[in-house]
Amino acid sequence: MARGRKPGKRTNKVVKISLPKKIYYILYGIAGNNEQKLNKLIKTIIEEKLDNSTMADLTKLLENAKKEKEEVEE
Numbered sequence: 621m622a623r624g625r626k627p628g629k630r631t632n633k634v635v636k637i638s639l640p641k642k643i644y645y646i647l648y649g650i651a652g653n654n655e656q657k658l659n660k661l662i663k664t665i666i667e668e669k670l671d672n673s674t675m676a677d678l679t680k681l682l683e684n685a686k687k688e689k690e691e692v693e694e
Contacts, residue, residue, distance in 0.1 A: 637662070647661055647662065
């Protein structure tokens with residue numbers, strides 16, 4: 621009998637981000653041309669940024685992103 625995944629929430633969510641080509645190739649080179657290491661590097665960078673930021677800092681980042689998006693649309 622085949623066993624499926626246990627019901628309930630997964631512990632990890634998948635998030636996709638867009639990077640400019642220049643940043644992507646820099647990080648890819650740092651990761652030794654390995655996609656798995658690149659993903660781990662990006663995850664580490666994001667986690668470190670979140671650990672060292674306050675709620676006010678993160679809110680400012682969101683507000684700045686909204687302003688930039690509105691400026692682009694105009």
